[in-house]
Each structure stands twice: as C-alpha cells, then as structure tokens.
Amino acid sequence: MKGIRRLAQHLDISIGTVSRALNGKPDVNEETRRRVLQAATELGYVPNQSGRSLRQGTTNIIGFMMQTGTEITGQGDIFFMSVFDGVQAVFARHKLDLVALLCSSEEDPNDYLRRVVARGFADALILSATQRDDPRIEFLAERNIPFVTLGRSLTDAGQPWLDLDFEGMAQASIDRLVARGHRRIAITRPHDDINLGYIFVDRCRRALAAHGLTLDEDLIFRSTPNEAGGYQIARDLLALEEPPTAIVLINETIAIGFYQALSEAGIKPGRDIAVVGRYSPHAHFLSPPLTCFRLSLRDLGIALAETLLSAMPAFKDQYPDAPQNQVWPMELVEGESDAFLVPRR
Amino acid sequence: MKGIRRLAQHLDISIGTVSRALNGKPDVNEETRRRVLQAATELGYVPNQSGRSLRQGTTNIIGFMMQTGTEITGQGDIFFMSVFDGVQAVFARHKLDLVALLCSSEEDPNDYLRRVVARGFADALILSATQRDDPRIEFLAERNIPFVTLGRSLTDAGQPWLDLDFEGMAQASIDRLVARGHRRIAITRPHDDINLGYIFVDRCRRALAAHGLTLDEDLIFRSTPNEAGGYQIARDLLALEEPPTAIVLINETIAIGFYQALSEAGIKPGRDIAVVGRYSPHAHFLSPPLTCFRLSLRDLGIALAETLLSAMPAFKDQYPDAPQNQVWPMELVEGESDAFLVPRR
DNA sequence: CATAGTTCCGTAAACGTTTACGGCAGCCAA
DNA sequence: TTGGCTGCCGTAAACGTTTACGGAACTATG
Incomplete structure (x- = not known):
C-alpha cells in the first residue's frame, strides 16, 4: 500500500x-x-507529481528555458544563479518549483520548446536568450501558455517581458562621456540576432545626436560576448587611424580581454582612454576598477517571477499590478576607468 | 477528444x-x-508526460541538482553550461531529458532532494556541490535511485562519482614549483564542508614531503571562492613576515582578485611570485597569463552521463565499462605566472 | 477437415491523485 | 413530528497512458 x-x-x-x-x-x-x-x-x-498533474492538468512547475554550451549572452559567472535565487524566493510562497529546461546546443530551441509544451512539462515558462525575431513567442502565445521573456523581442504577441534598461545605460554613458570632453566615442554590440544590440546602438546614436555628435559606423564593434571578443575589440580599436577616446562595453565579460589588449599596447584605461562597462563580480578587481552599470540580479528574478505569476490565471489576482513590460534600471558604479578627460585643445 | x-x-x-x-x-x-x-x-x-510516468513509474527525466544564489564551488554559469552540453549529448541518444533542479539558497538541500524524490520527478540524479559529509548520498542509496555525484564525498554508499584530479594538480604544481627552486609554497583551500580541500591539501603536503619540505600551516589560505576571496588571500599573504615565493590557487575565479591585490602592492606574478591556478576563460587574459590546469568540461559531462546510465537498470547493458569512480585528469596550460625562479643564495 | 500455431488487434485494468456527488448524522425551527 | 439545513465524510469517476490478457483471423501441418 x-x-x-x-x-x-x-x-x-x-x-x-x-x-x-x-x-x-x-x-x-x-x-x-x-x-x-x-x-x-x-x-x-x-x-506523487504524476498522479496529481494528470488529474488536475497542472504541474506546479515553472520552467526556465536556457541554452547550454553556447555563449550567447555573455553574461558571466553567476548571472543565472543569482536570477534563479530571486525567482525561487517568490515561487516558494506558492509551492511552485523552478527547474531549468536545458536545450542542448545541438537541438533547435523551437523544437525543444515544442516538445516541452506537448509533454505538459510545466505550467508556465520563462524564456531567456530572447532573439530579435523569436518564433517561440508566437508559439506559446497561440497556445495560451503563460510566459514571460527575459529580454525584448521584435516578435510581439502582447507577451509580458522584462529587460535591462539598456537605453538608460546608453544615455547615461554617452552623457557622462560627452560631459568629460569626449567626442569620438566607440560602442560595442552583440551579434545580430540579439535585440539589445539594436536598442543599445540606436539609443547611443540618439544620445550623441542630442549633443550634436554623430556615431561613426567604424566605432561600432561586434564581437563574441566573451574575454576573447573583448581582446579583439581592443586590437581592432587600436589599429584605427584615429582611435576613439572612449568606449562603452555592452557585455560583462569582454572587459577582461579588453583591458588585457590595452595593457599589452601600453594603453591604460582611465588615463589614455575612458571605458564604461557592465558590472560583474570582477569589475571591481580590474585595474583600474571598471566604471560600470549594475543591477540586483536577485531583484530582477523577483520581478520576473511576479510578472509571470500575474500572467497565470491561478495567481493573477494576487499580483494585480505586476509590471507587464518593464525595463529594469541599472545603477552606475563609479570606478576609475573613465577618469580620462579629453584635454582642451 | x-x-x-x-x-x-x-x-x-x-x-x-x-x-x-x-x-x-x-x-x-x-x-x-x-x-x-x-x-x-x-x-x-x-x-502526455504525466499519464505515461504515472503508469510506468518512469519519467525519462534526469535531474541535475544544483544550488542557486550561494557561491559554494566558485564555478560559474559557463562551468555548468559546458558540462550540461556534454551530458545532453549522451542523453539525447536515449531520449532522456536533462533538467536542472534548482535548490534555493533558502532551502535545505536535503529537504529539497527529499521532495524531488518523493514526487517522483526524475528517474536518476546528478548531484553537484557534493559535501564532505553528504546525507543526500545515503538517502538516494537507500532508495535505490540511480545517481552519480560530481565530486567525492566521505559518505560512501558505493555510489559512482566523478571528480577532477586534484591530486594530479597538487602533485604537478608542487613538483613544478619545487623544481624551480621554491621552498616556501602557499596553497589555498575552500571552506571546510568541501571535500576537495582535504584531498588537495593532503596531496600537497605529501608532495612537499617527498621533496623533504613541510607544508607551513600559515601558508594554507581559506577564502570564499570568488574574486573578493582571492583579493583577501593576497592581502593576507603579503602581510606575513616571511611571505611565500609561490602559491597554488585551487579555485577558478579567485585569480582575478589575487592578481589585483598583488598589483596594488607592486608585486607582479611571474616576476616576484610564482602563481599556479585553475583554468577559466579569463586565465589567458590576465597579465601575465596564468599558468593553470584545464580540462574539457564537455568531456566531463559526457563521462558523467555515461557513468549515470551504467547505474540505471534500463541502460546498464549498453554501458558495460563506464567508469564508476574516476578522477578526471587536467592538463597544464603554460602561462607566465610561474616564470619566477628563486635566486640561488 | 481438424488441430495447432502465428499474427495482429481490442478490451480493460492499473498507476495516484482530485473532486463532484450523495448521504448520514445532528440540530433547529415550525 | 416533520422538514430543511449544516457539517462532515465516503464513493466513484476521471485524468492519459501502458500492458496483460484474450480472442479473431489466418496459415501450416497432420
């Protein structure tokens, strides 16, 4: 028995x-x-979970879909671990369990999602590594499966999403650098499938325009979102006839490689070039400390969970005013990497 | 219908x-x-997954249990993502799905595991962040649930495990440093619940003894397994009356903080002190490049999967000679951080 | 033609829950 | 006393599969 x-x-x-x-x-x-x-x-x-979910058609499981193997986002070390912790904190109150659904780099994410949904694996989903054009969104929306995406997409099915405030970062970075006398400012962007690149570049361009400046196309650097990518960017940058006096790095981990390439060339951030980047646990331990934009990943996770719950019929009324589409502000952490002022002519 | x-x-x-x-x-x-x-x-x-697993008592799901939020191992996102990718590659052939079971930092891992098992969530489990004394092992063994641990434990229920070859790393590091003339060699270790610390320290001690040297207790540094921990180690080390001429770092990420604290004191790895560490994507981009021990995480994942399958009745015969207890060798990547030779007196 | 064996298919039970439904007390008011 | 109401509980159906079992149709063998 x-x-x-x-x-x-x-x-x-x-x-x-x-x-x-x-x-x-x-x-x-x-x-x-x-x-x-x-x-x-x-x-x-x-x-028993199977018995229960078979009867009531619900699993009490929330799936966080992510891709293994590949480095798509360039979010380093403990990014997801921290976000998870925030999500869990909310879900625990409702006896919901969070599991990470790991899509192999060998499988198409759309196929994977199809399988997950058909099997009735989870009650609701969180999508990460959102693409600029992402068929998963339409797929879930058509089937009325509650979900929220981490990152914006051009695909609009009225779904809730959360994202980091890259506009805010772009604006603040440009304003700050221009105020310090910089006129030739470089920026970086991830590869073309990632929406944030467009958002970021666009806002940088407009922020510069507001100061009467234009964004030089040669000063937009693409790279893989890892240390090696940062290294390459610095090499390319230094090879320019007229290098920029400042740069804004969009990924976390590229700063390490970027610093190294500069160092090899005898260029010192904060003295010879101004650098602004994204926070990561190592940002403070670079030399000089990186001026960067930080946010509480745990809080982001909490918001993510609340937004998702507000999309689930069973919990909707408990989260009446959870944000549906929200950019999550980042705070500026002052380092010394952007101390360099452009000398007056 | x-x-x-x-x-x-x-x-x-x-x-x-x-x-x-x-x-x-x-x-x-x-x-x-x-x-x-x-x-x-x-x-x-x-x-439908629920119907199927209710009937046949099997889920076709393998759970990889990990803890969120806390930094226990100092292994970041990419560490696990790479391992996952290897695991998936094997499981895909058997129509098994890998999901990450995320235990919140607010919940006791033993309680969490109990819930997971009682709910009949997965057919088999992979345990990470294995503790020196880990009740989860007995729990699973008693219930005849197939599992494998990533990392050794003192708790022995005859379970299969895989681990990195920290003995090999200890031996090779010490031999290498001693051959370069070092006599006062420091090492680091994680906090006391982690078994690898004991393994590593023990082997270092014996390796030193083989050269007629003793391991000075003051030269064993404990820290949190992150950048800040590495920073603190360097500060403590430099404050010693008679600092060591070499050090072996056991964690990946601590190197960054360690380098920084040295740099602030005008000490340069490879010139004033010899440093050996663990590979990480940034190791090559430190200045000077870190001499470190690396392994293929994807291959580790593959081995992990095969060992687990050999413990599952349904797949046992397909993996007759999968290793049951195996240390996974690491290869030495020569950097310049241990170039420093102790001058002859 | 009778029998045995083979191939294929349908029937129904079982897995462990949740939940609609009905029913039995006990109580109160008329 | 009668009727209805309330509080509590048991019964059984249902969820979507898998699978043991039995049986029909057909083939082979004597």
Whole structure:
C-alpha cells in the first residue's frame, strides 16, 4: 500500500478526506485535518507529481528555458544563479518549483520548446536568450501558455517581458562621456540576432545626436560576448587611424580581454582612454576598477517571477499590478576607468 | 477528444495498438505502425508526460541538482553550461531529458532532494556541490535511485562519482614549483564542508614531503571562492613576515582578485611570485597569463552521463565499462605566472 | 477437415491523485 | 413530528497512458 492510500489506511479514513485535508479544502473537520497533516509529516508523505498533474492538468512547475554550451549572452559567472535565487524566493510562497529546461546546443530551441509544451512539462515558462525575431513567442502565445521573456523581442504577441534598461545605460554613458570632453566615442554590440544590440546602438546614436555628435559606423564593434571578443575589440580599436577616446562595453565579460589588449599596447584605461562597462563580480578587481552599470540580479528574478505569476490565471489576482513590460534600471558604479578627460585643445 | 484517443479515432484503430506502435513494441503490423507514426507527426502528437510516468513509474527525466544564489564551488554559469552540453549529448541518444533542479539558497538541500524524490520527478540524479559529509548520498542509496555525484564525498554508499584530479594538480604544481627552486609554497583551500580541500591539501603536503619540505600551516589560505576571496588571500599573504615565493590557487575565479591585490602592492606574478591556478576563460587574459590546469568540461559531462546510465537498470547493458569512480585528469596550460625562479643564495 | 500455431488487434485494468456527488448524522425551527 | 439545513465524510469517476490478457483471423501441418 503506497501513497495517499497508505495514509488513509493508517488513519482509518477515506482517501478523499485525506486529499481534502492536505489541500486545504473545506468540508473537513479541523481535528481530522490536524491528524492528517501530522500523519503526513510523520510518514513523510509527499503527493506523487504524476498522479496529481494528470488529474488536475497542472504541474506546479515553472520552467526556465536556457541554452547550454553556447555563449550567447555573455553574461558571466553567476548571472543565472543569482536570477534563479530571486525567482525561487517568490515561487516558494506558492509551492511552485523552478527547474531549468536545458536545450542542448545541438537541438533547435523551437523544437525543444515544442516538445516541452506537448509533454505538459510545466505550467508556465520563462524564456531567456530572447532573439530579435523569436518564433517561440508566437508559439506559446497561440497556445495560451503563460510566459514571460527575459529580454525584448521584435516578435510581439502582447507577451509580458522584462529587460535591462539598456537605453538608460546608453544615455547615461554617452552623457557622462560627452560631459568629460569626449567626442569620438566607440560602442560595442552583440551579434545580430540579439535585440539589445539594436536598442543599445540606436539609443547611443540618439544620445550623441542630442549633443550634436554623430556615431561613426567604424566605432561600432561586434564581437563574441566573451574575454576573447573583448581582446579583439581592443586590437581592432587600436589599429584605427584615429582611435576613439572612449568606449562603452555592452557585455560583462569582454572587459577582461579588453583591458588585457590595452595593457599589452601600453594603453591604460582611465588615463589614455575612458571605458564604461557592465558590472560583474570582477569589475571591481580590474585595474583600474571598471566604471560600470549594475543591477540586483536577485531583484530582477523577483520581478520576473511576479510578472509571470500575474500572467497565470491561478495567481493573477494576487499580483494585480505586476509590471507587464518593464525595463529594469541599472545603477552606475563609479570606478576609475573613465577618469580620462579629453584635454582642451 | 485529446491525446492518444484522438490519434486512435483518426486512424480508426484502438488506443492499445497506437501505444504499441509508438513505443516500438511487437505485436503490431508494420504497415499499421507506419501509419500511426505518420499520423502522430502530422497531428503533432506527443505523449502526455504525466499519464505515461504515472503508469510506468518512469519519467525519462534526469535531474541535475544544483544550488542557486550561494557561491559554494566558485564555478560559474559557463562551468555548468559546458558540462550540461556534454551530458545532453549522451542523453539525447536515449531520449532522456536533462533538467536542472534548482535548490534555493533558502532551502535545505536535503529537504529539497527529499521532495524531488518523493514526487517522483526524475528517474536518476546528478548531484553537484557534493559535501564532505553528504546525507543526500545515503538517502538516494537507500532508495535505490540511480545517481552519480560530481565530486567525492566521505559518505560512501558505493555510489559512482566523478571528480577532477586534484591530486594530479597538487602533485604537478608542487613538483613544478619545487623544481624551480621554491621552498616556501602557499596553497589555498575552500571552506571546510568541501571535500576537495582535504584531498588537495593532503596531496600537497605529501608532495612537499617527498621533496623533504613541510607544508607551513600559515601558508594554507581559506577564502570564499570568488574574486573578493582571492583579493583577501593576497592581502593576507603579503602581510606575513616571511611571505611565500609561490602559491597554488585551487579555485577558478579567485585569480582575478589575487592578481589585483598583488598589483596594488607592486608585486607582479611571474616576476616576484610564482602563481599556479585553475583554468577559466579569463586565465589567458590576465597579465601575465596564468599558468593553470584545464580540462574539457564537455568531456566531463559526457563521462558523467555515461557513468549515470551504467547505474540505471534500463541502460546498464549498453554501458558495460563506464567508469564508476574516476578522477578526471587536467592538463597544464603554460602561462607566465610561474616564470619566477628563486635566486640561488 | 481438424488441430495447432502465428499474427495482429481490442478490451480493460492499473498507476495516484482530485473532486463532484450523495448521504448520514445532528440540530433547529415550525 | 416533520422538514430543511449544516457539517462532515465516503464513493466513484476521471485524468492519459501502458500492458496483460484474450480472442479473431489466418496459415501450416497432420
């Protein structure tokens, strides 16, 4: 005898009553409920997930879809671990479990998602590595599956999304650098499938225009979002006839390689060139410390969870004013990498 | 009408035959099987996971348990993403899905595991962040749930495990440094719950003894496994009356902070002190490049998967000679951080 | 033709839950 | 007393599969 039957037999009541007691339903005497709860913990009873979800068509599982192997976002070390922790904090209150759905680099993300959904794996989904044009969004929207994307997409099905405030970062970076006398300012962007590149470049261009400056196309650097990419950017930058006096780095991990290439050339951030980047645990330990934009990843995770819950019928009323489309502000951490002022002529 | 019933109705045969056809069972005409398979793809039918696992008590899901939020191992996102990719490559051949089971930093890992198991979530498990004394191992072993741990533990239930070859790293590092004239060699270790610390320290001590040297207790540094920890180690090291001439860093990310603290004190790795560490994507971009020990994380993932499969009854015969307990060798990547030779007196 | 064997298929039970439904006490008001 | 109401509980159906079992049709063998 296993499962709920064992519990019922042990208490000498019916399985129906046990189930009602455990799930906080009415129509059960408080004294019996107490006994059931106690016996449940004593016997270590935990409802079988398959049985439960088969009956009520719900799994109490939220899937966070991510791709393994490839470095798409260039978000370093503990990015996801921190976000997860925030998401969990919210879900725990609702007895929801978060699992990471790992799409192999050998499988098409769309196929993978199709499988996950068809199998009825999760009640709702969080999508990361959102593409500029992302078929997954339409797929989920058509099927009325609650989801939220981390990162904006051009594909608009009215879905909720959260994203980092790259406009804010672009604006603040440009304003700051221009105020320090810089006129030739370089920026970096990820590869073309990533939407944030367009957003970021566009806002940089407009911010520069507001100061009467134009964004030189030669000063927009593409690279892989890792240390090696940063290294390459610096090499390319230094090879220019007229190098920029400042640069804004859009990825976290590229700063390390960027610094190294500069160092090899005898160029020092903050003295010979101004550098602004993204926060990462190592940003403070670069020399000189990187001036960068930071946000609380845990808070981002919390917001992500709340927004997702507000899209789920069962929890909608508990999160009436969760943001649907929100850019998440980043704060400026002052380092010394942008201390360099352009000398007046 | 949904699911397998829809398929059966559409083909005008019984659901039993459909199920047998889909699952490759005998007792079904090849012609009908072909028709079923075709109709399945046409209608986009995918078996409901709950129904299936309820009936046959198996989920086709492998769980990789990891802890979010906290930095226990100092291994970042890319570490796991790379390992995952290797694991997936093997599992894909057997139609097994890998999901990451994310234990919140607010929940006890043992409780979490208990829940996961009781719910019947996965067929088998991979445990990471293995503790020196890890109750999860006994728990799983008692219940005959196939699992493998990434990292050794003192808790021995005959379970399979894979681990990095820290003995090999210790031996090679010490031999190398001693051969270059170093006598006062410092090492680092993670906090006390992590088994690798004991393994590593022990082997370092014996390697030194083989050269007639003793390991000075003051030269064993504990720290958090991140950049800040490395920074602190360097500060502590430099504050010693008689600092070591060499150090072996056991974690990946601490090198960055370590370099920085040295740099602030005017000490240069490879010139004033010899440094050996672990590979990370940034190791090559430190100045000077870090001499470090590297391994293919993807291959590690592949081995992990094969070992786990050999512990599962359904796949055991397909992996007859998968290693049960194996240390995974690391290769030395020559940098310049240990170029410093101790001058003869 | 009778029998045995083979090939294929349909039927129904089972997995562990949740929940709609009905029913039995006990109580109160008419 | 009668009727209805409330509080509590048991019964059984349902969720979507898999699979043991039995049986029909056909083939082979005597």
